[in-house]
Amino acid sequence: MQELEERIRRQGTVKPGNVLKVDAFLNHQCDVRLFDHMGAEWARLFAGHQIDKILTIEASGIGIACMAARHFGDVPVVFAKKTQSINLDGDQYTTRIYSFTKQREYPVIVAKRFLKEGEHVLILDDFLAKGNALHGLIDICHDAKVVIEGIGIAVEKGFQEGGRTLRKEGYNLKSLAIVESMDPDQGTITFAPNPA
């Protein structure tokens, strides 16, 4: 998606250790007009698919998922929660996700009543690198016996294995921008030709 690639080029910053910061418009400050355009693009890419619900994970997934839902007939958005709160019932799907950014594993839950067997689900998230968060969401989908219609990602790090693995596993994965390489010294970012 050209608009997203241009924003990453203009406002993204490359840090040592393959870190790409896009917090100026994606995951700390949010450009809701861009989010809206991203939602329209996912709607185009997943046209013809039955989508009953969008599943994402807190925190950065929530804004893009809510904006995208408008383009899928206002389907409900469910976000997986990262810690057990004493407000929650015991009746929940649980998995554990390892975060390289935060360097720790954390439990992730979705209340069972918000994912019903046979529902058709679109998974959305802001980033895909090694794919740990997505595999956690997929685990929950399998537990809930829902149909994963597709996975939409804003920024995929194409040089890490997450996207390759998910495509090999047969998931209909659409990333709006795929970073092929980054140079922290020059600050340059190269995108893969988008397969979408």
Add this chain to the structure above:
Amino acid sequence: MQELEERIRRQGTVKPGNVLKVDAFLNHQCDVRLFDHMGAEWARLFAGHQIDKILTIEASGIGIACMAARHFGDVPVVFAKKTQSINLDGDQYTTRIYSFTKQREYPVIVAKRFLKEGEHVLILDDFLAKGNALHGLIDICHDAKVVIEGIGIAVEKGFQEGGRTLRKEGYNLKSLAIVESMDPDQGTITFAPNPA
């Protein structure tokens, strides 16, 4: 806001300890059409105010803030983050917020470059009880020397002190639904006449 009150009556559940669960439409599963109507209502309530930016806090604030931003001319949404990530610069505003739900204090940060001196900010969040999270966001606004134009809340627990304190402090606080009392045995919820 009648639509929100009706949803709380229909889908909210009252638990012992003054816990009101609205996770079916507000903070676990999200009804984006309702969020859109809430955004329109805040736009009506804060009409005439200059709003350059919306500030909220992860996670449940993000969805409603993004949807609301559309009604304020697509202003940027900034969400305060609850833990320090190694992806973040040192150049940030920091405060600490005590969560009664999670029974612990956690650091909250906003990158300094996303709140600029003199900007006019609308603070939005899903819940107001004792007001700890809001006072944390207000601290950050004061550090950043931004102008707090108003505070918009989805559900205020009117029987706890947060709203009273903030109004006494002079903040232009607009809550879309104010719960006056709840009865966990009967499951009944009574709303205060809305001052908005």
